[in-house]
Amino acid sequence: MAWYDDDDLWAGFAGVMFSQRRAAEAAELVAKSPLLAFPAGSRVLDLCCGPAIHLVPLAQRGDRVTGVDLSEVMLARAREACDEAGVEVRLVRADMREFTEERGFDVVLNLYTSFGYFDDPADNLRVLRNARASLDRGGSLLVDVLGKEVLASWVGRPQAIDTEDGTVFMRDTILDDWTRLRTDWTLVAGDTARHATITSFLYSAAELRALFEQAGFTGVECFGDFDGRPYDNHARRLIVRGRAN
Known part of the structure; x- marks a missing residue:
């Protein structure tokens, strides 16, 4: 899927x-x-x-x-x-x-x-x-x-964002010679963690x-x-x- x-x-x-x-x-x-x-x-x-x-x-x-x-x-x-x-x-x-x-x-x-x-x-x-x-x-x-030009100024630095549901930790990875981006998200809420990976073209x-x-x-x-x-x-x-x- x-x-x-x-x-x-x-x-x-x-x-x-x-x-x-x-x-x-x-x-x-x-x-x-x-x-x-x-x-x-x-x-x-x-x-x-x-x-x-x-x-x-x-x-x-x-x-x-x-x-x-x-x-x-x-x-x-x-x-x-x-x-x-x-x-x-x-x-x-x-x-x-x-x-x-x-x-x-x-x-x-x-x-x-x-x-x-x-x-x-x-x-x-x-x-x-x-x-x-x-x-x-x-x-x-x-x-x-x-x-790409905007992303290049800050990509690669992990981020932590507090939300109503918990804290989301985000990490970006450039793929295929700056053709695609992968973003890995981890949502931590209490003693549980949920993971997701999003990929898209740049x-x-x-x-x-x-x-x-x-x-x-x-x-x-x-x-x-x-x-x-x-x-x-x-x-x-x-x-x-x-x-x-």
Whole structure:
């Protein structure tokens, strides 16, 4: 079983992946980021939506929102969050390698390093092509990852993060000549420990831009954070945006 198919991972490590702090940051980004400012009533697809930390604020401001995720655990949490917030959101359980809705959206989002999951590079390209097929003319895809250039400044230093469920110890390992990243997580809660390993592809700005263009996107731009800053030596994220014709 691939790591992303394991609902025990998503349930067990949700506290570090989707903390209350991260949910508050997501709401602030939706409110303030120029990259997330869409025309009123836009049809927005959140691909790998998780527990709806972006879906809720997007719906609250009036966007027509669809969330897609493979994990039923995450979708159950998303339904609960949307119900608590009193927002109407369409939720779909689907594999992003398969999900398309021809010209069904004005914007497709893929946030918080939810891209590059698949061992076969063709599958990751297929995700971009599916997103392009799902966009109406002039629509945009926004992918947010941790770029190679940003990761290189700190990778290799173990981290310990306190969460509501315990303490998570994280260690990153670069694989295959800076092609892939493995992250090992250990959650310690009392006298128990739970382990998980996540692997994904790594992309530089040039590599991800080229992949967007291979998938048929035009006007591809790279940004260093959600405030729209350039992708340079001060970047905190790698955010790539492309347009569908």
